[in-house]
Structure formats: C-alpha cells, structure tokens
C-alpha cells in the first residue's frame with residue numbers, strides 16, 4: 001500500500017508498506033490480524049519476510065486444527081517461539097477477533113475495555129523544512145488531534161522544537177527519538193526540559209533499560225519507552241528501574257493482545273499512564289489498536305489516527321475517522337467492528353498462502369505491496 005506521503009524517522013524514510021495480513025477461519029467465522037512490521041529490521045529485528053517465514057514454518061503449525069478457546073490460549077500455544085513478536089501478534093489477534101465475534105462482543109469489550117471513545121494524537125515524521133513542519137502541526141491542531149508528536153534525530157532536534165514551541169506555545173507536544181541518541185547526550189535532553197514536552201519517547205538504545213533509568217533520573221520531562229519494551233517482563237523491569245514514567249504499548253511489539261493487556265495492567269498497578277503507539281498500520285491493524293485503546297489505562301492520546309492520514313484508500317470500511325474533538329468513536333458491533341474490503345485486499349495481494357486442517361479450520365496469509 002502506497003503511503004500518501006513519505007514518512008521519515010531517524011531510521012530512514014518509508015514510501016510504501018508491504019502489508020502482511022493473517023486471516024483465520026474457524027466455526028464459520030473469520031478473524032483478521034496484521035503483522036505491523038517494517039520491511040527492514042530497523043524498528044525491531046523482524047521484517048516482513050522473517051514474519052512470513054516464522055508464521056509459515058512455526059506459528060501456523062502450532063495453531064492449525066487445534067481446539068483453541070480464544071486469543072489468550074492461542075498466545076500460550078505460541079509461547080515457545082522466542083522473539084518474532086509481530087508475527088505472533090498477527091495470528092493471536094486474528095483469533096481474538098474470532099473469539100469476540102463468537103461471544104457477540106466488540107473486541108474492546110472482549111478484552112475488558114470500557115471506553116466508548118478514545119483520544120487521538122498525531123505523529124509527524126521529519127519534514128523537509130521548518131515551514132512545512134509548522135503547517136502540518138497547524139493542520140493537525142485544527143483537525144482536533146489532542147497532541148502532536150514530532151520525530152527528532154541528532155542534528156534535527158532542539159532548534160526544531162524551539163521553533164515549534166514558539167509558534168504553538170500551548171499545544172500538547174512530545175518528541176520521539178526512535179533510539180537515535182546516547183546517554184552522552186544527557187545535556188541536550190536537559191535543555192529540552194524547558195519546552196514543557198509531555199514526554200520524550202525512546203531516546204536511547206533500542207533494547208536498553210538501564211541507560212534510560214540513568215537519563216530519567218536527570219530529567220523533569222517524563223521518558224516514555226517504546227522499542228525497549230517487548231514483553232511484560234521487560235515492562236516490569238522498566239517500571240521497577242524507573243526507566244520511564246509513561247509507557248507506549250504497541251500490539252505488534254509486545255506480541256499481541258494478551259501481552260499488551262498484561263503490560264497495561266502493570267502500568268495501571270504502577271500508576272503509570274499508557275497510550276497506544278502506531279506502526280503505519282492498514283485499517284486492520286488500526287482496528288485492533290482501537291480495540292486495545294479502550295482499556296482504562298490508556299489515558300493519553302495514542303498514535304491511532306484517521307485512515308485518510310496515511311492512505312488514499314483503506315482496506316476496511318467504514319474508514320477510521322477522527323472527530324473534531326480529536327477522538328475516535330469505538331465501533332459497537334461484534335469483533336473488529338469494521339468490514340475488511342476483501343476485493344481490495346485481493347487486488348493488492350502479491351503473495352498468498354493457505355493452510356487447511358482436517359477439522360476444516362483454515363489460516364491464510366497474504367502479503368500486499370503496490371510498487
């Protein structure tokens with residue numbers, strides 16, 4: 001799927017997304033999940049192609065034809081696979097979708113969610129120049145988004161923040177570093193303390209916790225961890241080591257709804273605000289994010305935004321829309337709450353594989369790319 005505009009972070013620029021989807025059929029129901037992975041191993045170690053391999057050769061055989069009570073048990077059945085969280089999440093989440101449909105519940109309610117409307121923030125990649133950035137910030141504020149997140153990297157940080165703050169003194173503003181700094185940059189982050197940022201997301205090493213604890217001790221601005229927290233155990237470590245004051249929970253990064261809920265519960269217990277991060281998902285991943293964001297600990301605006309922000313045409317209907325209050329109304333129908341546009345998915349599909357069990361349940365994986 002081609003992005004409406006290129007998206008640049010400290011890790012590079014994306015022009016399109018190879019979207020890998022998982023469709024599970026069981027008992028006449030059909031559930032969908034999305035592998036929210038990048039094409040390169042630059043966010044975590046996974047890529048679209050490692051996910052295809054791990055799903056095909058390991059995860060699907062662990063689930064296919066089994067009697068599985070629901071998403072939580074599916075997660076347990078795949079527990080022996082180390083890492084590959086995004087591949088596991090797609091399959092587990094598709095089964096959560098089926099479980100919710102079977103119980104006649106919206107997926108958020110199935111997960112224990114209580115919110116009917118979720119707060120949304122906008123995330124802006126690195127822009128060509130300051131004027132473009134200021135215009136985009138203005139557009140997002142006027143569209144109602146409740147906070148604006150700017151991607152920064154060394155050489156593109158404090159001057160940019162200073163200018164944005166000058167133009168927008170009162171907005172909820174935060175930055176995401178995508179692990180592009182070192183503890184030796186502590187003075188720069190101390191200087192950022194003056195700009196009243198909501199948080200500084202993932203400043204240091206992508207799998208580091210200790211250095212984040214050392215940095216947090218020197219800052220007033222809360223650190224929020226993203227890349228470093230890939231399971232509930234690491235979330236516990238980060239909380240106990242005071243490596244962050246805010247948690248970004250991403251379904252793919254932590255391996256699916258079961259673990260995301262555990263991380264959420266740890267945050268609630270520790271009184272740590274959480275929010276839902278994004279991975280430039282298609283509508284399917286976006287719908288799962290909306291469901292997860294209904295859990296009561298998701299108190300800060302997430303990266304869950306309108307379909308039209310990234311795509312000319314999304315693969316679900318209705319498309320996700322953001323209200324003028326900067327919120328998304330959570331769908332009330334059973335399962336994901338959106339209809340997957342099967343014909344459009346087929347049109348975009350370049351690779352497809354299907355497995356069938358003797359019990360007549362089946363699992364399909366499709367990979368789509370527009371080039």
Ligand SMILES: [Mg+2]
Nearest residue numbers: 176201202226
């Ligand atoms: Mg991030």
